[in-house]
Each structure stands twice: as structure tokens, then as C-alpha cells.
Amino acid sequence: MPPILEIRGLEARVDDKPILRGIDLTVNPGEVHAIMGPNGSGKSTLAQVLAGRETYAVTAGEVHYLGADLLTRAPEERAREGLFLAFQYPVEIAGVSNVYLLKAALNAARRHRGEPELDAMDFLALVRGKLKAMEMPEDLIYRSVNEGFSGGEKKRNEILQMALLEPKLAILDEADSGLDIDALQVVARGINALRAPGRAMIVVTHYQRLLDYVVPDFVHVLSQGRIVRSGGKELALELESRGYGWIDDAAPAAVRAQ
């Protein structure tokens, strides 16, 4: 099967400040890649650039998604093509019910695929099933989008959206931040339930602990806008015991080694 995502020499900056300085990454169907790295290394920027955030200017490199150029497409087109970003900080939208956004999102994707839109009844049946799987109470979908949600509820809501939209590539940006251990396990179960042969995931995380529950196929370490180490899941454990300082020291050597 052809790769879902191919990133070659990707560079991006915000306000003339280079953040990504040459990223190469290939993600195949069914794979889960963890991207780790210290604060400021460019993890979240990579996630946002892939989703099409316009605050970042791509200055070099190319990205192919499902064999086609990704960077020229609007964020909503990427989304409708099955690229999903679970936000680190999900945004609140007052007065707009969660269920309204969910239905609009799902139907936008269905229209794009040439499928009929789901009516309210069918949609509700579908979303109820997903809620159950996510161990979420039904009232959550009738509240305003993320407004007054606890940290855990916000993160679970992201996973609920992912479950509903069934993306081909899911990028999870710090899906574990701010969660207690119970909430972390619920989120992890939600993510694992969505692992599938045709679907790939990029899990961006600062800490190893999410990876205890969502076990990655590959781990990449990002430092100063470059991937400085790649390996299997054991790399995450090594980072956990040795800290990011070890990577930073190693960074110049790693770059030279390429």
C-alpha cells in the first residue's frame, strides 16, 4: 500500500522565526508514530502545519497525503479528505451545541465523498454509539462546544469527534496533557479502539506516559525543528529515563551523521 503521508524537507516559520528546519517522515497505513521532544522543538507546529494552520508559513519542502500534494489545500479540504487533528487546546464556541458542530463536520465530509447527508435521527443513533464507546455522558453533546468542559472532557470530546469522523490520518497533539490517570486511560482506550489497518496516527507528546497505553510502532525525537532520532517504542523509554538533555547534546552529532 502506498504511504498515507510523506514529508520531505519540510521547513516552516512563524513571523520570520524558523520553527521546522527540514522534517522528513513517512507514515504508512496502520502505523502509529509518536513524535516526542522538548518544549519548543516544533512538535505542535508540525501538527498545525499538516492541518493547514495559516499562521505558519511553509518555506521549503513538500508533503504528500494519499499521494497528492497536501500543502496547497485549504484546511477544510484536508479535513474532508480524512486528515484529523485532535487539538492540544480545543477551542470553546459559545452558543453552538456540540452536536451541531459534529453533524456539520460529518456531513461536510459525506458531501465531499458524494455520500448523502445523515438526517438528525440517523446521526443521533450514530453519535450515541460513539458516546457509549468513549464512556461519555449524552448531555455532553448538547452543551456548547467545549464551553465549561473540564480538561478531561475537552480531550475526550476530541477523541469523540475523531471516532465519528473516522479519519485516514489522525494527528493527536498532546492528547494526554492535563489529564489525570483515569481520564488518560479513557482517552487511550478511545485512541486504541480506532487503530485500524487502513488508518495511521501521529501521536505528539511531551511525556512517555501516554505511550504506555497507546503503544507506537515508531518513535521520533524532534529537536530544534529536526528529527534527531528515530526508533521503536523503546526509544520513548530511553528518553523517559535519560531526559531530553541527552538528545539535545546528541543533536549536532545526529545531524552530522545524516
Add this chain to the structure above:
Amino acid sequence: MDTDTTHIDELISREYAHGFVTDIEADSVPPGLSEDVIRLISAKKNEPPFMLEWRLDAYRHWLTMREPDWSSIGHPPIDYQDIVYYSAPKAKKDGPKSLDEVDPELLRVYEKLGVPLKEREALAGVAVDAVFDSVSVGTTFKSRLAELGIIFCAFSEAVQEHPELVRQYLGSVVPRGDNFFAALNSAVFTDGSFCYIPKGVRCPMELSTYFRINAKDSGQFERTLIIADEGAYVSYLEGCTAPMRDENQLHAAVVELVALERAHIKYSTVQNWYPGDRDGKGGIYNFVTKRGDCRGAHSHIAWTQVETGSAITWKYPSCILRGDNSVGTFHSVALTNHRQQADTGTKMIHIGRNTRSTIVSKGISAGRGSNAYRGLVKVLKTAEGARNYTQCDSLLVGDRCAAHTFPYIEVRNPTAKVEHEASTSRIGEEQLFYCRQRGLSAEDAVSMIVNGFCKEVFKELPMEFAVEAQKLLGVSLEGSVG
């Protein structure tokens, strides 16, 4: 921010969908205002002497007044001598007896606007008193209403048929000399709607009127008077659109509502007059005086407005809570885009005991629009136990618009409770990106966020109006965010 701005521009740049001019021969007087013009208007309308006197008094008072300059709007000076004060579609003989006699061109205009003037309005349950320029051209459902003793007709007709009611109530809420624009209206108004609901009658349908400005350079000066007698109920809908035009057009209407004991008046407006182009050229100047008098105990007046049009909106629908236990409510959505300016709000004057008022104002500014909420809550000494709750929210779309809030509170009774809450938020690039990442277009995302913001007001509107209001917001904003 550059990309955002470009995107906002694209979204804002949509053309006004109701911009067309209908070619109908108008019967107009030359521009300018004098006692002679007022006499001519009064004579054309075959008015009784008391009306002419009333107009002339208003005019003489107006001459002593100055245009108000306290609001946060700006416009080039208006030349009141360059305005046509009377313009009527040419009548076939003595005017149409039924819709069949109405100029088909006119009916087509209403059709374009979606005004249900034919058979379908029977199904919709809407009685339409259509004001085209200055003369009413058709009134439906009149006979059905008449069976209940409800009078719903053109103002000029009420002057002929029910002079005693007009004489008793005209100017009793908004006096002739109330303010500059109300005085001007009192002197020169040509038509409008009149409605009287007798004691204990609940009006069985929403009453509706569509105003439309058409003849070139004719300022419109409607006069609306609604009286709900003891225990009566009426819901009145006012909706407006206007054709595209280059010159600014003055619009200075007066609406008076009188609610007697236990009466309930619901007055809803969706205003979509031509706002001018993206550079602020053209567009309607809308200087309106709207006021309701809760004259009887336990009476209730509810204003709901959705203001999306006009280059300038200057409008403060108010309630005088005179009767004990009377209730005033004001729900407003005001949207300004491009270079539109709105200075709008309400006045709640608490006079009676245990009077209550609620104000919910939602201001949306996009493009280079400027939006001000200006409100007064006044509790007089007599208003024992008065209570007010005000919520005033502003939403900014883009980074070149402005929102202002001017709440005035005057309390002279220590038992009063007055609450004021205000918030300002911005449709952020983050919110938009979040929605777009979920597959929504930027336009749909803005529309969804704005509708969510306005939800509390829309739910006060009658169903069909709420749907129209949502569509209007969509059209007015389409894409005003990046």
C-alpha cells in the same frame, strides 16, 4: 494576519442581493420642506384639519431643533431641503380595490423579496400591509381581522376611518417635539400602519408589514401606531429590504405602541436595508424613534430586533413602564459590516411599582463596521421594587471593526435591583481554524459561530422570522472572518 485580512475581505465582498430598482411612475412633489409642502401632503391625503394642525406644530417645533450629535455615528451633513417629502406610485383612478388592481411590477418586487402577498400568505398566516414608498398598496386578511374588531390598516386610512382613535393616541407616546427626527416625521409622514386590538382580543395571526424604499431620493417617514386595549395580545412583524442606490437615503420612522391593562404587544423587526457598498458609498440612513408605553398595570411590551442593514442605524426601541407590574423586554442583534455604523440600544423607564425589564443586546462588528450599544435604565422614585437585568455582548469579526458599550443607569428608588453584564469576544482565528479542521468552510463556520452568539435573541422571534434572520446574518456576513 495578512492572510486573515484577505480572507475577510473576500467574504465581506458579497453583493447586496436585494439591489434592484423598480420602474414605476411616481407622483412626487419637488424636493424641499416648507409649510406649503406640508399643506400639500395633508391635502393630497385629504386629512381632517386636526392632522394638518398637528403636522404644522411639529414642523414649527422642528425648525427650532438641531440634529443630535451625541451618538457615535458620523455622516456628511444631510440637506433637508434636498429631500422629496411626498412620492406615491401613480394610482389607477382612486387606487386599487384588490390585489388584482395592484401594479404587477410592484407585486413582482415583493415576490423578489419573498413577501407573501398572494394566496400563499393565507397558508403562512401572515397579513401584510405593504408600504411601497409612501402609500399602502394592499392589505390582506382585513375582513377576517375585522370580525374580531381588530383594525389593521394603512395609517392614512385610519385617519379617514378612525380619526377619534388616531386623535386620542397619535403622539401620546412619542410627542411631536420628542427629538429632531421624530419631529420631522410628525411633520411630513405620509403613511405607515395602524393597528388597534380591542379589549380581551388575542390577535390570531402575526401582523406584518414590509417597507420598501424605492422612488429615487424619497426619504421615507413612516408612522406606525399600535394600540392593544385591556387584555389584548398582538404580535407584529416588521421586515425591510431596499433596492440598491447610490445616494444616501434618509429614513426617519416613528413607531408608537400603547399597551393598556394586561395587554401584551410583541414587536419584532428584521431590518435589511441597503447598507452601502464596501467603501461606505450609498446606503440608508435609518434614524428611528420606537417607543412603547406600558400604560396599564401588568402590561407587557417586547421589542425584538435584528438589524443587519442600513449604512447608519440610530435606534433605541424603548419602554415606559408606567403601569404597576408592567414588563418591558428588549432583545437585539445588530450587525455592522464594511463601513456600516450602528448606534442602538434601548431605554427602560421604570415608573410603576414592581416593574421589570430585561435587555439582551448582541452586537456583531465585522469589516470596518462600528457598533455601539447605548442603553438607559431609569428607575424613578415611584418605582418601588423595580428590577432590571441587562446583558450586553459584543462579537468582533476581524481586526478592523469596533464595538462600544454605553450603559446609563439612573436609580432613584433604593428598593430597585439593577444588574448589568457585558462581554466582548472575538471570532478568533483559532475558532475558525478549529471549525475548518473539522471540515466546515470558513463561511459556514462564521455563520455557525454568529448564530450561536445570537441564539438568545433568535429564540424570541416568531419561527419564520427566526429562519429569515439566520439567513440574513449568513448573507450579511458571509465570510466576514479569516
